[in-house]
Amino acid sequence: MEKPEVDFGLKLVGGDMMAIPGLYQFIQETIRNQISALYLWPQPLEIPILDGSLGAIKKPVGILHVKVIRAIRLLKMDIFGASDPYVQLSLSGERIPAKKTSVKMKTLNPEWNEDFKLTVKDPETQVLQLHVYDWEKVGTHDKLGMQVVPLRSLTPNETKELTLDLVKNTNPNDPQDKKWRGQLVVELTFSLFREESKRLSGPLDRFERKESEVGKATEYVYLGAGLLLVTVEGAKDLEGKHHNNPYAVVICRGEQKKTKMIKKCRDPIWNEEFQFDFEEAPLKEKIHIEVKSKRRGLRLRSKESLGYVDINLHDVVHNGRLKEKYHLINSKNGAVQVEIKWKAI
Numbered sequence: 101m102e103k104p105e106v107d108f109g110l111k112l113v114g115g116d117m118m119a120i121p122g123l124y125q126f127i128q129e130t131i132r133n134q135i136s137a138l139y140l141w142p143q144p145l146e147i148p149i150l151d152g153s154l155g156a157i158k159k160p161v162g163i164l165h166v167k168v169i170r171a172i173r174l175l176k177m178d179i180f181g182a183s184d185p186y187v188q189l190s191l192s193g194e195r196i197p198a199k200k201t202s203v204k205m206k207t208l209n210p211e212w213n214e215d216f217k218l219t220v221k222d223p224e225t226q227v228l229q230l231h232v233y234d235w236e237k238v239g240t241h242d243k244l245g246m247q248v249v250p251l252r253s254l255t256p257n258e259t260k261e262l263t264l265d266l267v268k269n270t271n272p273n274d275p276q277d278k279k280w281r282g283q284l285v286v287e288l289t290f291s292l293f294r295e296e297s298k299r300l301s302g303p304l305d306r307f308e309r310k311e312s313e314v315g316k317a318t319e320y321v322y323l324g325a326g327l328l329l330v331t332v333e334g335a336k337d338l339e340g341k342h343h344n345n346p347y348a349v350v351i352c353r354g355e356q357k358k359t360k361m362i363k364k365c366r367d368p369i370w371n372e373e374f375q376f377d378f379e380e381a382p383l384k385e386k387i388h389i390e391v392k393s394k395r396r397g398l399r400l401r402s403k404e405s406l407g408y409v410d411i412n413l414h415d416v417v418h419n420g421r422l423k424e425k426y427h428l429i430n431s432k433n434g435a436v437q438v439e440i441k442w443k444a445i
Contacts, residue, residue: 158221158222159221160219160220160221160293160327160329160375160443161220161221161222161223161292161293162219162220162223162256162290162291162292162293162445163217163218163219163220163290163291163293163325163327163377163445164191164217164218164219164220164228164251164288164289164290164291165215165216165217165288165289165290165291166189166215166216166217166218166228166286166287166288167213167214167215167216167286167287167288168187168189168201168212168213168214168216168284168286169211169212169213169261169285169286169287170209170210170211170212170213170284170285171185171187171208171209171210171232171282171283171284171285172209172263172282172283172284172285173208173209173280173282173283174208174209174210174232174244174245174266174281174282175208175234175244175245175281175282176208177234177242177244178206178234180206182206182207182208183206183207183208183234183244184203184204184205184206184207184234184235184236185203185204185207185208185210185232185233185234185235185244186200186201186202186203186204186232186233186235187200187201187212187230187231187232187233187284188200188201188230188231188232188233189216189218189228189229189230189231190218190228190229191218191219191220191226191227191228191229191251192225192226192227192229192248193221193222193225193226194218194219194221198229198231199216199218201214202214203235208282217377219327219375220251220290223251223252223254223290224251224252225252226250226251227248227249227250227251228248228249228251228288229246229248230246230247230248230249230264230284230286231243231245231246232244232245232246232266232282232284243268244266244281244282245266245267245268245281245282245284246266246267246268246269246270247264247265247266247267247284248270249262249264249286249288251290254288254289254290255290256290256291256292257289257290257291257292258289258290259287259288259289260287260288260289261285261286261287261288262285262286262287262288263283263284263285264283264284264285264286265281265283266281266282266283266284267281268281291325291445292445293326293327293443293444293445294443294444294445324380324381324444324445325377325378325379325380325444325445326378326381326442326443326444326445327375327376327377327378327442327443327445328352328375328376328377328378328382328387328413328416328440328441328442328443329373329374329375329440329441329442329443330350330352330373330374330375330376330387330389330438330439330440331371331372331373331374331438331439331440331441332348332350332359332370332371332372332374332389332436332437332438333369333370333371333437333438333439334367334368334369334370334371334436334437335348335367335368335391335406335428335434335435335436335437336366336367336425336433336434336435336436336437337366337367337431337432337433337434337435338365338366338367338368338391338393338406338407338431338434339366339406339431339432339433339434340393340404340406341404342393342395342404343393343394343395343404344364344365344366344393344406345361345362345363345364345365345393345394345395346361346362346365346366346368346391346392346393346406347359347360347361347362347368347370347391347392347393347394348370348372348389348390348391348392348436349389349390349391349392350374350387350388350389351387351388351389351390352376352385352387352388353376353385355376357374359372360372361394381417381442381444382413382416382417382442383413383414383417384414385412385413386410386411386412386413387410387411387413387440388408388409388410389408389409389410389411389426389436389438390405390407390408390409391405391406391407391408391428391431391434391436392404392405392406393406405430406428406431406434407428407429407430407431407434407436408428408429408430409426409427409428409429409436411426411438411440413440413442416440416441416442417442420441420442421439421440421441421442422438422439422440422441423438423439423440424437424438425437425438426438
């Protein structure tokens with residue numbers, strides 16, 4: 101479709117205004133642009149799927165330990181001169197739901213002393229986002245203030261206590277930021293994962309002795325806190341008695357997580373990663389993975405199990421990584437492909 105040609109004339113008191121040098125071309129171009137804007141023209145739209153400079157998707161590099169201690173002299177939001185505050189915290193660039201403290205009723209100086217763990221993927225660019233809200237039983241919760249902490253300002257493995265002045269937003273030119281909104285006291289510790297190639301140091305009571313098969317050399321496995329990363333890659337040859345709409349359920353220490361459901365498929369591919377925090381290395385723990393199928397609606401047999409597997413984590417802790425295809429128990433030929441990584445702090 102071609103753009104339309106538009107022509108016109110303009111006369112004033114018998115004179116032709118278009119005779120003025122340059123005026124006709126200027127007005128012609130202006131009107132043409134305005135009319136063209138009313139049409140829907142094909143236009144290219146570039147959608148970046150993955151920033152080439154980033155390479156592969158960033159993997160976790162450490163844990164940010166956040167202790168929300170207290171708030172000081174918050175704004176009065178209730179008609180009785182108090183507030184019902186709670187804190188919401190998250191890391192920038194993450195799509196997982198934000199974590200929240202408990203609600204402290206009718207106070208402007210709440211004490212929480214609550215601990216949280218956030219998985220860090222890019223400490224150079226990520227920031228800790230802290231939002232303080234006034235809880236409401238009905239309707240939207242009112243914002244009391246917020247603040248951010250760049251992770252690059254933290255020294256790894258060192259605890260830092262901060263007293264943060266709350267602001268309305270991060271716009272430095274907003275005059276509302278000059279208004280007193282209270283303070284938030286937090287304690288932060290950024291713990292990096294121990295790299296396999298890094299020489300271990302520290303007291304040996306936090307390590308377990310391990311005999312290497314090569315030359316019978318002695319190695320030590322760190323028994324402290326860490327992060328377990330479980331990636332359910334996919335499954336093969338699933339056979340449901342009534343339907344094949346598979347999804348996987350991952351259970352570790354009672355904590356349950358699920359992949360998305362894929363309709364009418366016997367060989368699903370999920371490639372979904374789940375994270376579990378441990379205060380100590382899970383040498384004696386197991387992880388339970390069950391593949392299920394479900395269909396919508398209130399029908400009989402709406403859910404059924406397609407098989408399961410229990411995986412001991414002892415070898416994962418010692419080797420750092422395990423990638424295997426497991427035959428599903430209670431399935432004729434079904435199997436699930438899983439990758440499990442242990443990141444010690």
